[in-house]
Amino acid sequence: MTVTDASTADPKTPPPPPPATISFEGKYGKNPLAEASFTAMCRRLPSVLGHTARMAWAVDRPGVVLLLVCQLLTGAMAAVVLAFTAQAMTHLLGTGTVPERLHGALPALAVVTAAAGLGRIGSALSSYADGRITPLLMTGTDIALVAAVCRVEASAYGEDGFADRQEAAEVGVTRTRYMVQDSQRFMAALIRMIAASGVITVLHWTMLPLLLLAVLPAGIGAVLSARVDYETHYLNVGDRNVRSMMRWWATYARYGDEVRANGMTGYLIYWYRALSDRIDRRTLAAAPRTLRIVLATSALGGVFLLGTWAALAWLAATGRVALPVAATAVVAVQTTLAALSQFIIHGAALFHTSLYLADMRSFLDMARERAPKRGRSVIPERVEEIRLDEVVYRYPGKDEPAVDGVSLTLRRGEILAVVGENGSGKSTLVKLITGILLADKGRVLWDGVDLAHADPDSVWRRTALVPQNFACWPLRVRENITLGQPRTYDDAPVWEAVDAVGMREAVENLPKQLDTLLARELWGGVELSGGQWQRLACARALYRQTPLLILDEPTSQMDPRGEHQIFGRIKAIAGERITIIITHRLENTKVADHIVVMDQGRIAEQGRYEDLVHAGGVFADLLRLSRER
Numbered sequence: 001m002t003v004t005d006a007s008t009a010d011p012k013t014p015p016p017p018p019p020a021t022i023s024f025e026g027k028y029g030k031n032p033l034a035e036a037s038f039t040a041m042c043r044r045l046p047s048v049l050g051h052t053a054r055m056a057w058a059v060d061r062p063g064v065v066l067l068l069v070c071q072l073l074t075g076a077m078a079a080v081v082l083a084f085t086a087q088a089m090t091h092l093l094g095t096g097t098v099p100e101r102l103h104g105a106l107p108a109l110a111v112v113t114a115a116a117g118l119g120r121i122g123s124a125l126s127s128y129a130d131g132r133i134t135p136l137l138m139t140g141t142d143i144a145l146v147a148a149v150c151r152v153e154a155s156a157y158g159e160d161g162f163a164d165r166q167e168a169a170e171v172g173v174t175r176t177r178y179m180v181q182d183s184q185r186f187m188a189a190l191i192r193m194i195a196a197s198g199v200i201t202v203l204h205w206t207m208l209p210l211l212l213l214a215v216l217p218a219g220i221g222a223v224l225s226a227r228v229d230y231e232t233h234y235l236n237v238g239d240r241n242v243r244s245m246m247r248w249w250a251t252y253a254r255y256g257d258e259v260r261a262n263g264m265t266g267y268l269i270y271w272y273r274a275l276s277d278r279i280d281r282r283t284l285a286a287a288p289r290t291l292r293i294v295l296a297t298s299a300l301g302g303v304f305l306l307g308t309w310a311a312l313a314w315l316a317a318t319g320r321v322a323l324p325v326a327a328t329a330v331v332a333v334q335t336t337l338a339a340l341s342q343f344i345i346h347g348a349a350l351f352h353t354s355l356y357l358a359d360m361r362s363f364l365d366m367a368r369e370r371a372p373k374r375g376r377s378v379i380p381e382r383v384e385e386i387r388l389d390e391v392v393y394r395y396p397g398k399d400e401p402a403v404d405g406v407s408l409t410l411r412r413g414e415i416l417a418v419v420g421e422n423g424s425g426k427s428t429l430v431k432l433i434t435g436i437l438l439a440d441k442g443r444v445l446w447d448g449v450d451l452a453h454a455d456p457d458s459v460w461r462r463t464a465l466v467p468q469n470f471a472c473w474p475l476r477v478r479e480n481i482t483l484g485q486p487r488t489y490d491d492a493p494v495w496e497a498v499d500a501v502g503m504r505e506a507v508e509n510l511p512k513q514l515d516t517l518l519a520r521e522l523w524g525g526v527e528l529s530g531g532q533w534q535r536l537a538c539a540r541a542l543y544r545q546t547p548l549l550i551l552d553e554p555t556s557q558m559d560p561r562g563e564h565q566i567f568g569r570i571k572a573i574a575g576e577r578i579t580i581i582i583t584h585r586l587e588n589t590k591v592a593d594h595i596v597v598m599d600q601g602r603i604a605e606q607g608r609y610e611d612l613v614h615a616g617g618v619f620a621d622l623l624r625l626s627r628e629r
């Protein structure tokens with residue numbers, strides 16, 4: 001592979017590795033359409049239309065009624081135009097002088113003009129109705145998707161195929177834009193086709209089957225092309241997912257320093273380009289297949305069309321149809337042909353859209369299934385005790401449990417410190433205590449209520465968490481502390497939290513104090529330092545004033561003054577709650593009433609600081625190592 005833009009490209013060093021190949025080996029790796037037949041696909045259309053109609057009805061009833069009325073009007077006017085064209089032709093090609101013939105045709109021509117005008121108004125109003133319905137529908141599905149992803153059990157994120165199916169569903173959301181338009185055009189073509197076929201059958205019964213034959217190959221071609229297109233899309237889902245993720249990582253300002261100072265720009269662009277090339281290669285490989293389909297079906301359609309014109313010429317030449325009828329038939333054939341082609345093209349487009357919408361629906365169904373269904377038990381406002389009883393949790397796809405048979409009791413007023421080497425299961429333990437994850441075995445009881453049966457919202461109303469990887473929300477300072485859940489109308493509790501983490505001066509110096517937008521990327525936003533962000537993360541946990549407070553490495557980026565202040569504050573408010581601190585700075589565990597040392601998912605040691613220092617176990621060992629540096 002040619003290496004481009006990668007600064008490591010040097011003949012003496014190995015070339016940069018290409019992006020990881022995302023292969024579909026999971027249970028979602030099979031293209032659901034690979035074996036679908038043409039008829040099975042056509043059978044799908046009524047259900048898509050029904051689904052579209054139901055969704056549209058839910059967001060804009062007057063819009064749907066307007067759309068349907070206009071469709072019928074447009075179709076009826078198409079029939080009127082054709083029928084009166086036939087009448088006008090009979091007069092124009094009949095006997096008598098030219099003025100007489102023109103005079104005879106005039107009323108029919110007036111009706112044709114009026115009907116054509118009404119038809120135009122009908123189709124303009126249809127577009128207006130589509131314009132009303134589509135944005136609402138898109139917003140509705142978009143919000144449904146975001147809400148579904150936010151609401152699933154956290155464990156679902158790690159499940160096989162979740163991210164890929166989400167990506168496919170995202171495409172479904174963007175395709176919603178075409179859903180009403182495709183349905184509307186498909187229905188309009190259907191109605192026009194029925195009207196025109198009625199007229200043409202009246203003229204001569206052989207014309208319709210011949211016409212059908214002429215457009216059928218084009219229809220099959222359109223559906224087959226849609227299938228090839230979707231197959232390509234399906235193969236590219238994984239790579240597109242990784243590419244959009246990489247796009248964000250490569251261009252996100254927060255990581256810009258690391259990218260530049262480590263000379264990674266070239267490699268990131270190379271990775272991005274390699275992924276794009278891989279996607280393009282698959283897309284381009286599909287192009288000749290599509291071309292072959294279109295050429296073959298168009299040629300067949302052309303032959304059939306030639307047959308139709310030849311049949312019409314033969315009918316007129318042998319006197320089987322009168323000349324005025326033959327002339328009308330020419331117009332009718334053109335109209336029917338156009339309507340049939342539109343019918344087929346929009347039918348295929350609708351089918352095409354339906355494939356993406358099916359992905360979106362199946363993802364939403366899956367997300368609904370994976371939404372918490374734990375029970376209705378409610379956690380009391382004041383929590384006295386949290387008890388873990390032989391708790392085991394294994395992440396999906398992992399062989400070993402991350403937490404393996406932990407039993408522990410936490411009481412109100414106590415500070416628990418959790419320490420242990422990287423990967424020993426500390427963060428997972430916290431996720432189990434808060435019910436973010438549910439134990440595979442064993443129980444987590446909050447005042448006797450098993451989290452497996454408790455309403456998760458009632459649990460999370462009682463928790464405040466500073467996670468190890470906390471978010472730097474692109475919100476104002478105030479919302480970064482309240483997380484959009486203010487306790488009062490005034491800012492006093494917000495300033496209290498700001499004071500608790502020693503940020504008053506820094507916030508007062510911001511251009512709009514609490515109203516300052518903390519998003520450097522956005523116009524008018526400002527950026528904080530790493531330690532200041534961490535102080536804010538602590539401030540929002542303190543602001544919540546919940547019976548359970550958890551801090552996972554809360555001071556790793558803070559200066560000693562900040563760290564001292566935060567631990568002082570934690571101690572001061574500890575009497576009212578259960579506090580858990582995860583830390584690698586073992587000196588900080590002195591504030592704890594109880595220390596738990598984790599090792600490979602189990603509790604290796606526990607006790608008070610003074611006991612563990614002299615116990616000669618893992619804790620003493622880790623403390624010695626930290627002091628020997």
Ligand SMILES: Nc1ncnc2c1ncn2[C@@H]1O[C@H](COP(=O)(O)OP(=O)(O)OP(=O)(O)O)[C@@H](O)[C@H]1O
Pocket residue numbers: 158395396398402420421422423424425426427428429468
């Ligand atoms: N989302 C996840 N999916 C799969 N495995 C995970 C996930 N999160 C953690 N693990 C695994 O579970 C084990 C415990 O991880 P955990 O994050 O609980 O450790 P930790 O003690 O908090 O580590 P650290 O000190 O590095 O923060 C590790 O082996 C880790 O690889």
